[in-house]
Amino acid sequence: EAGVAQSPRYKIIEKRQSVAFWCNPISGHATLYWYQQILGQGPKLLIQFQNNGVVDDSQLPKDRFSAERLKGVDSTLKIQPAKLEDSAVYLCASSRTQGGVTNYGYTFGSGTRLTVV
Amino acid sequence: AQKVTQAQTEISVVEKEDVTLDCVYETRDTTYYLFWYKQPPSGELVFLIRRNSFDEQNEISGRYSWNFQKSTSSFNFTITASQVVDSAVYFCALSATFNNAGNMLTFGGGTRLMVKP
Numbered sequence: 001e002a003g004v005a006q007s008p009r010y011k012i013i014e015k016r017q018s019v020a021f022w023c024n025p026i027s028g029h030a031t032l033y034w035y036q037q038i039l040g041q042g043p044k045l046l047i048q049f050q051n052n053g054v055v056d057d058s059q060l061p062k063d064r065f066s067a068e069r070l071k072g073v074d075s076t077l078k079i080q081p082a083k084l085e086d087s088a089v090y091l092c093a094s095s096r097t098q099g100g101v102t103n104y105g106y107t108f109g110s111g112t113r114l115t116v117v
Numbered sequence: 118a119q120k121v122t123q124a125q126t127e128i129s130v131v132e133k134e135d136v137t138l139d140c141v142y143e144t145r146d147t148t149y150y151l152f153w154y155k156q157p158p159s160g161e162l163v164f165l166i167r168r169n170s171f172d173e174q175n176e177i178s179g180r181y182s183w184n185f186q187k188s189t190s191s192f193n194f195t196i197t198a199s200q201v202v203d204s205a206v207y208f209c210a211l212s213a214t215f216n217n218a219g220n221m222l223t224f225g226g227g228t229r230l231m232v233k234p
Contacts, residue, residue, distance in 0.1 A: 041227070110161045
């Protein structure tokens with residue numbers, strides 16, 4: 001099966017500019033996650049979708065970050081305006097349900113490396 | 118709250134040595150899943166193993182083995198006869214299901230393994 005697709009692969013922007021990332025999950029995966037991985041740290045969840053509904057966005061800085069998953073498939077994550085501390089890799093992951101377990105298998109995309117200067 | 122601790126930030130070994138990466142976790146839930154991921158320099162997260170809280174059997178896969186001990190809340194990972202290609206950052210992660218929405222992954226800080234020839 002095709003993997004989780006993310007674009008762009010790299011992005012460099014100036015602070016206070018806006019940026020958007022795109023994710024296409026594995027076909028049939030109902031759950032989609034956006035993680036932020038700052039250099040030298042483990043990934044941290046920003047937002048989780050189940051189909052097109054938000055399940056958890058408690059760690060999303062909502063004053064500048066937004067995300068949507070229209071039609072329960074592709075998702076976009078936006079930052080506006082960007083700050084220097086937003087420099088990180090943004091990982092998208094999707095998971096399927098099997099045997100009633102929603103987190104049966106996670107698959108991660110290659111990520112978007114954002115540099116804010 | 119969930120927490121994963123990887124106390125070893127960096128380990129350096131010489132090829133063919135055995136190495137163990139430690140992982141300690143905290144969760145209030147009785148049903149949870151533990152994972153190990155490998156992140157090579159290219160940046161993608163590669164799934165290595167998933168273990169549920171009811172299965173304390175140790176697992177071996179080639180040169181990799183995992184020791185799950187609920188009594189000490191640990192899920193350690195051993196690489197036998199390490200190779201240069203094992204050089205990467207390894208993440209331990211936890212996913213609990215206590216509220217059915219809590220199936221996000223909580224990652225540890227990662228352990229950077231360097232295998233020298």
